[in-house]
Amino acid sequence: MSNRRRPGRDNNYRSRYLHSTAWFARRDRWFADEETRTGHVRCALCLGAGSPRSLELHHLDYRGVTQTPHGWTAHEPHEDLTALHPRCHEYVHQLIDRDRALSGCVSRRTASIQAIARLQAKIAHYIEASLGQQ
Numbered sequence: 001m002s003n004r005r006r007p008g009r010d011n012n013y014r015s016r017y018l019h020s021t022a023w024f025a026r027r028d029r030w031f032a033d034e035e036t037r038t039g040h041v042r043c044a045l046c047l048g049a050g051s052p053r054s055l056e057l058h059h060l061d062y063r064g065v066t067q068t069p070h071g072w073t074a075h076e077p078h079e080d081l082t083a084l085h086p087r088c089h090e091y092v093h094q095l096i097d098r099d100r101a102l103s104g105c106v107s108r109r110t111a112s113i114q115a116i117a118r119l120q121a122k123i124a125h126y127i128e129a130s131l132g133q134q
Contacts, residue, residue, distance in 0.1 A: 017065060017072045026074035027057055030081050037078075045088035045116050046123065055083040058092060060109040082112070091119055 017023055031052040034041050041050050044058075059065070064076035084092060095115040096102045102111040 012067070013062070013065065017067070017074075020072045020074075022072040022074040026076060028052065030057060030076075030078060031055075031083075033078055034083065041083055043085045043088050044082040045084055045092065045119055048085060050083060050085060054085065056086055056089045057081045058084050058089055058112060060112050062108070080109075082116075088119075092116060095119065 031041060041052075041055060042048065043050055043055060059076065059080060060082060061076070061080040064074065064080060066073045066075075092112060092115045095118065096111050099115075102115055106114070
């Protein structure tokens with residue numbers, strides 16, 4: 001199983017599920033639950049504050065997503081989703097797509113968590129380097 005993204009035209013999940021009423025209802029529920037749990041919603045990568053309008057949700061696992069003859073069901077556990085700014089979300093996918101170990105040798109959850117950690121380390125290094133130049 002590959003963690004690489006498939007083109008949208010060949011990917012029923014991206015072309016149908018992410019546009020379904022089931023997904024939008026699950027997404028709204030996730031943001032409400034996260035606000036209740038933590039008091040705020042932040043991007044998992046840059047840690048910047050966000051809202052349902054400014055953040056996307058990244059699936060760490062697809063176990064709760066199923067397609068039936070009647071449409072899609074969205075029963076992802078809260079911890080199988082994480083919020084990311086659109087640009088941060090794209091960075092995570094680009095790293096997973098390019099890295100052989102992340103794209104195929106580990107679970108999607110592990111790939112996502114490792115990609116976020118690597119990108120956070122790069123951000124921290126960049127900030128330290130920038131502050132050292134001042």
